[in-house]
Amino acid sequence: MAEPKEVWITGIGLLSSLGEGLDAHWEALGAKRVNVDETKLAPYVIHPIAPISFDAQIPKKGDQRQMETWQRIGTYAAGLALDSAGVKGNQDVLSRMDMIIAAGGGERDLKVDLAIMNADAQGNSQPGFLNEKLMNELRPTLFLAQLSNLLAGNIAIVHGVCGTSRTFMGEEASSIDAARIAVARIGAGQSDIALVGAAHNGDRGDLLMLYQFGNFSLKGQYAPVWARKDSPGFALGSVGAFLVMESREHAEARGAKPYAKLTKVVADLAKRKQPGAVTKSLEAMWPQLGVSDDDGVLITGATGAEPATSEERAFLGEHPGLAVRANGTTFGHTVEAQFPLGLALAALSISRGALYPANDPTGFEVEKTGAPTQIVVTGVGHWQGEGMALVEAVK
Amino acid sequence: MTAPRDKFGRPIVVVTGMGIVTSLGAGKTDNWNRLTAGESGIKTVTRFPIDGMKTTMAGAVDFVTVEPFSSTSLSERLAVIATEEALEQSGVGTRGDFPGPMFLAVAPVETEWPQRLEVARSVEKRDFGIIDYLAACGNGQFTHYHRRFTFGSVALHLADTFGTKGSPISLSTACASGATAIQLGVEAIRRGEADAALCIATDGSVNPEAMVRFSLLSALSTQNDPPQGASKPFSKNRDGFVMAEGAGALVLESYDAAMARGARILGVVAGCGELTDSFHRTRSSPDGKPAIGCVRKTLADAGMEPGQIDHINAHGTSTPENDKMEYLATSAVFGDHTPNIPVSSNKSAVGHTISAAGAVEAIYSLLTLEHQRIPPTINYEVPDPAIPFDVVGNKARDARVTAVMSNSFGFGGQNASLILTREPA
Numbered sequence A: 001m002a003e004p005k006e007v008w009i010t011g012i013g014l015l016s017s018l019g020e021g022l023d024a025h026w027e028a029l030g031a032k033r034v035n036v037d038e039t040k041l042a043p044y045v046i047h048p049i050a051p052i053s054f055d056a057q058i059p060k061k062g063d064q065r066q067m068e069t070w071q072r073i074g075t076y077a078a079g080l081a082l083d084s085a086g087v088k089g090n091q092d093v094l095s096r097m098d099m100i101i102a103a104g105g106g107e108r109d110l111k112v113d114l115a116i117m118n119a120d121a122q123g124n125s126q127p128g129f130l131n132e133k134l135m136n137e138l139r140p141t142l143f144l145a146q147l148s149n150l151l152a153g154n155i156a157i158v159h160g161v162c163g164t165s166r167t168f169m170g171e172e173a174s175s176i177d178a179a180r181i182a183v184a185r186i187g188a189g190q191s192d193i194a195l196v197g198a199a200h201n202g203d204r205g206d207l208l209m210l211y212q213f214g215n216f217s218l219k220g221q222y223a224p225v226w227a228r229k230d231s232p233g234f235a236l237g238s239v240g241a242f243l244v245m246e247s248r249e250h251a252e253a254r255g256a257k258p259y260a261k262l263t264k265v266v267a268d269l270a271k272r273k274q275p276g277a278v279t280k281s282l283e284a285m286w287p288q289l290g291v292s293d294d295d296g297v298l299i300t301g302a303t304g305a306e307p308a309t310s311e312e313r314a315f316l317g318e319h320p321g322l323a324v325r326a327n328g329t330t331f332g333h334t335v336e337a338q339f340p341l342g343l344a345l346a347a348l349s350i351s352r353g354a355l356y357p358a359n360d361p362t363g364f365e366v367e368k369t370g371a372p373t374q375i376v377v378t379g380v381g382h383w384q385g386e387g388m389a390l391v392e393a394v395k
Numbered sequence B: 001m002t003a004p005r006d007k008f009g010r011p012i013v014v015v016t017g018m019g020i021v022t023s024l025g026a027g028k029t030d031n032w033n034r035l036t037a038g039e040s041g042i043k044t045v046t047r048f049p050i051d052g053m054k055t056t057m058a059g060a061v062d063f064v065t066v067e068p069f070s071s072t073s074l075s076e077r078l079a080v081i082a083t084e085e086a087l088e089q090s091g092v093g094t095r096g097d098f099p100g101p102m103f104l105a106v107a108p109v110e111t112e113w114p115q116r117l118e119v120a121r122s123v124e125k126r127d128f129g130i131i132d133y134l135a136a137c138g139n140g141q142f143t144h145y146h147r148r149f150t151f152g153s154v155a156l157h158l159a160d161t162f163g164t165k166g167s168p169i170s171l172s173t174a175c176a177s178g179a180t181a182i183q184l185g186v187e188a189i190r191r192g193e194a195d196a197a198l199c200i201a202t203d204g205s206v207n208p209e210a211m212v213r214f215s216l217l218s219a220l221s222t223q224n225d226p227p228q229g230a231s232k233p234f235s236k237n238r239d240g241f242v243m244a245e246g247a248g249a250l251v252l253e254s255y256d257a258a259m260a261r262g263a264r265i266l267g268v269v270a271g272c273g274e275l276t277d278s279f280h281r282t283r284s285s286p287d288g289k290p291a292i293g294c295v296r297k298t299l300a301d302a303g304m305e306p307g308q309i310d311h312i313n314a315h316g317t318s319t320p321e322n323d324k325m326e327y328l329a330t331s332a333v334f335g336d337h338t339p340n341i342p343v344s345s346n347k348s349a350v351g352h353t354i355s356a357a358g359a360v361e362a363i364y365s366l367l368t369l370e371h372q373r374i375p376p377t378i379n380y381e382v383p384d385p386a387i388p389f390d391v392v393g394n395k396a397r398d399a400r401v402t403a404v405m406s407n408s409f410g411f412g413g414q415n416a417s418l419i420l421t422r423e424p425a
Helices: A022-030 A061-065 A069-085 A110-121 A129-137 A142-146 A150-159 A171-187 A205-213 A248-253 A277-289 A308-317 A327-331 A335-352 B028-036 B071-090 B113-121 B130-137 B143-149 B153-162 B177-190 B208-216 B255-260 B289-302 B320-340 B354-371
Strands: A007-016 A037-041 A044-046 A098-102 A164-169 A193-200 A239-247 A260-268 A297-300 A323-326 A374-380 A386-392 B013-022 B102-106 B169-172 B196-203 B246-254 B267-274 B311-313 B342-344 B403-410 B414-421
Touching (some): A007 A069, A022 A335, A069 A239, A098 A171, A110 A129, A110 B130, A164 A171, A171 A374, A239 A335, A277 A374, A297 A308, A297 A335, A327 A335, A335 A374, B013 B177, B071 B153, B071 B196, B113 B130, B113 B143, B169 B177, B177 B267, B246 B255, B267 B354, B354 B403
Parallel strands (some): A098 A164, A297 A374, B102 B196
Antiparallel strands (some): A007 A239, B013 B246
């Protein structure tokens, strides 16, 4: 096989609980700012999206009305990424741009759901009651605001990204695979340029249901990821994280500058019924990146959920030379968006010639001086799926 | 050794195993016999009360049961049945140890109503709100619902059962999902990453909320009586699609890997293409340009000319808009050759298996190549004069078929097409 083509990250779009855009994020990370809400859905801790008007990237109100918040966050961040890559409005590029989105489902109408559930619990539901309520009370367009593939659909409509469109699902692993497939396709010449990313809205009682079934939510007081030993769990976060990836040739031909290159993405499905499987999986993937342990940097998407976080920490403990940053501390857990968020922060750090400061009272994260040239990004799903990527400075 | 390559120098991708479940039955034999006999799998829904619904029929797979019922569990079960059949036929790997990755087209997963209501009944407070409800969710009795309703749960179970390698990919490109799963497998083999790929597509979505949602979008046929007459692609009186369930599984292999182990080759995936439509969330661009582009990309990917396609397995949903757009796009690409191409829609018989449709119809296309017989579009009583396709109406037609194009055009602007051939080009 021919040597794979180099994959550059030429665009980054970030919208989160900290604000929008790269400068705002760099400043907030430098100031160790965290936007957390312990009251709105108390006892569940969440990181709500920063106040924002979506008009700048989604100019038509009609489009905004057709979306729920997760889709607005994603469509907005996708627009930022296209702007950042200098391809916004460039029909020639957008019409052949490949898109791989990682998505869950969108917001439900909780009012309708709760009314049905209360009526049923009180014995007030006759046969056909559910049908009647759903037929009469669901907004017809809500379906489209919920469907996983309609984040991609909205990005196509609003920004004109029209080459191909694929939506991967499956919580954290979906975005690891999105990045992995994009890199593989570009590397093999099956694609020249791709938009890859995900969006997550943490301010969702309906979404907490799923994680509450497994008791994964952080309750009561916020604490940084490494300080949750006694009350493990994750606080759902709000992030839209998108990357424009393209082959070096393609970027050079259009005069685009790279933030960094994405050298490798690997993924696994550890058999987690066996204790220690996550640690083993990460150890098996590590050599595939070909990085040295000493003086390295690693951005982890560790959720704070157990036992996954302890097992990842055991792996990190074997590599004490690494300066670790857990983006879950700052952003919460953004599930599908956690891995592209890590990639975005890695590329941003490399392009700024510095790693942002540690934000960890336990001292596990250490300061790092000097410009990082290699940053490893890890993603360990709260329940399944593991992955790792290497982001490097372009020589 | 020089491996056999296509005209672009890529490994040739062949199919060595297929498995299928639809409302017509389980397995290729039953499906093919009933499909070509012009039978319908559409029935009045009995799985749940249909009071107050505008649409009351579907292609539900009622002969497969899961306890307790959820669409996600049914999707998983259908996928297992189809995959077992495909692996049995292919003989690749060993039981529980498939030597390649898995690509799974599956409907988006959500906690479903029976489970929601079960939790609600355990909330002690009257007139509870979401916080009270969440406390009940986390009381330890419902842990299994986390395992069931994570989006990755179906893939996790299938990967465990069949021993596929690496991180399994679950995907949704709406009605094109099944074709996308195949396309991802083709690409992995062409990259040389894998010698074999397991491509599965499944959908068990006939539940009240899904039916209501599609109904509220005015996408479903309401011609409930008789149910088997509702799905009538290319007919003047068509009025929407019919929801259906099913699964299709295909074992893809590189030609040389298949030859090396002496496998029987069932067909070739000669080309795949996709092109996004940005016109509207549910409607296709009226000029058909994205679908035209998708079909052209697929021909280009296969290195074939329009004149080489001798059958189209249409998306043919039976919605007024899709079928018209599909003719427009097809005739734009195939020009004078259009009337020479027999066209048929399997959805007339099995309904629209949504996430599974691309794979289910790829399998029917491969069976068409094998049997040299085109299954009929049933309920073709009142041809739409605006769609002058050579529709294979009501009765199967024996024909020489060397290359089939299978189209999938879905919500969210998702267009994908495949070209399947009998022999490597």
